Amino acid sequence: MRILGVDIGGTGIKGAIVDSVSGELLSERHRIPTPQPATPNAVADTLKQLVDHFEWRGPVGCGFPATVHHGVAQTAANIDKSWIGTNAAALFSAATGCNCVVVNDADAAGVAEMAFGAGQDRSGVVILITVGTGIGTAVFVNGELLPNTELGHLLLGDTVAEHYASARVREQQDLSWKKWGKRFNTYLQRLEFLFSPDLMIIGGGASKKFDKYVEQFEVKSEVVPAQGLNQAGIVGAAMYALHEFGDDSNN
Numbered sequence: 444m445r446i447l448g449v450d451i452g453g454t455g456i457k458g459a460i461v462d463s464v465s466g467e468l469l470s471e472r473h474r475i476p477t478p479q480p481a482t483p484n485a486v487a488d489t490l491k492q493l494v495d496h497f498e499w500r501g502p503v504g505c506g507f508p509a510t511v512h513h514g515v516a517q518t519a520a521n522i523d524k525s526w527i528g529t530n531a532a533a534l535f536s537a538a539t540g541c542n543c544v545v546v547n548d549a550d551a552a553g554v555a556e557m558a559f560g561a562g563q564d565r566s567g568v569v570i571l572i573t574v575g576t577g578i579g580t581a582v583f584v585n586g587e588l589l590p591n592t593e594l595g596h597l598l599l600g601d602t603v604a605e606h607y608a609s610a611r612v613r614e615q616q617d618l619s620w621k622k623w624g625k626r627f628n629t630y631l632q633r634l635e636f637l638f639s640p641d642l643m644i645i646g647g648g649a650s651k652k653f654d655k656y657v658e659q660f661e662v663k664s665e666v667v668p669a670q671g672l673n674q675a676g677i678v679g680a681a682m683y684a685l686h687e688f689g690d691d692s693n694n
Contacts, residue, residue, distance in 0.1 A: 445469060447497060447541075448681030449505045450548060451486065453477060453521050453576050458493045459674070461681035463504075466559040468674060470497065481522050483529045487538035494539045503543045504684030506551035506676040507531060508579075510591040514545055520596065520605075521577045544680075544687040549573045550590050551679035552646055552671065553581025557588075558682065560644075560670035567641035570594075570634060571669065574649035578605040578630070582638070597633055604630050610649050624656030635662045644669050 449458040456477055460470040473496050478485035494503065509516040514532030519525075535543035546554075553571040556562045562569050566585050573579040578595030581588065595605040606612065608630045613623040631643060643662075645653060646669035653668035660666055669675060 444685055445501065446681040446684050447494065447499045447501065447503045448677035448679070448684070449490065449493060449503060450551070450676035450680060451477070451490070451505055451507050452548070452676075453481070453508065456486070456489050456493055457673075457677060458497070459677050460497060460499070461678055463678075463681040463685040466555060466678045466682070468677070472674065472677065473497070482525050483523075483531070483534055487534050490535055491538045494541060500541060502684050502688045503535070503539060503541045504551070504680035504682070504687075505531070505535060505543055505545045506548035506680040507545050508548050508577075510593055511545050511547050512591070516545075517591075518593065520593075542688060544684045546680060546683045547579070547581075547591050547593075548676055549579025549592075549646075550581045550588060551683055552579075552669070552675040553583065553679065554588065554682050555671050555675040555679035556581075556644055556646065556669050557583055557586060559678070560675065561667050562642065562644060565642055568638055569642045569644065570638065570640045571644045571646055572631075572634075574608075574610050574627075574645060574647040576609065576611045578609050579647075594634065597630075597637075599629060599633060604633070610647065620652060620655035621659060624659030627656065628660050628662070631660060631662050631664075631666065635664050640664045642667065646671070646675060 448461040516526040571581040580594040608626040650668040
């Protein structure tokens with residue numbers, strides 16, 4: 444089934460037409476800068492531009508940087524606070540004229556990674572960790588998603604994990620990969636203590652530099668880089684829309 448998958452981020456809104464069964468991109472990715480401030484109406488207008496670019500009239504799956512409960516954004520850690528309590532699915536559907544489903548962005552990336560990437564055919568407890576502006580997580584038990592975990596907000600000492608070990612923090616504080624890897628290891632150790640995962644998958648931009656910091660990890664769980672890289676969020680959002688809407692497409 445062809446679905447437009449969209450990854451809404453703090454700096455860019457990216458989309459592509461996806462075969463939601465095979466995970467294959469059926470078009471080139473298109474990116475539009477995220478409006479600043481990223482208020483609900485501004486983001487909805489930008490999403491409409493993306494939909495119009497593809498001349499799309501079918502279902503749309505949107506990965507979104509917040510916890511999302513029945514289409515409603517519940518948090519706004521790295522986006523405009525006006526999103527809290529906004530029915531993002533209804534807003535996007537009205538703006539685009541398409542049936543839109545909205546899912547936490549890390550959950551979307553995790554769905555794709557479990558289907559087509561490093562988590563494929565893996566059972567037990569698997570945690571995908573997306574490392575970027577913040578830290579996102581997606582938790583799976585025997586392939587089933589536990590949505591909206593947001594484990595990047597765990598406390599490490601007197602600070603929040605994503606304020607200590609995100610990619611943005613590494614860049615802002617000009618940390619070497621070794622020093623940052625030690626910080627991130629502290630975070631992985633906390634996850635291991637709480638969840639005893641069989642596998643932890645590192646996603647986001649940091650996954651491309653995995654060999655520069657993996658030697659700093661001191662955990663018993665298997666830790667591997669994600670395979671989906673920049674398109675996992677797009678593919679996972681499309682797959683989530685397939686689950687939500689079924690095989691009902693105008694395209």
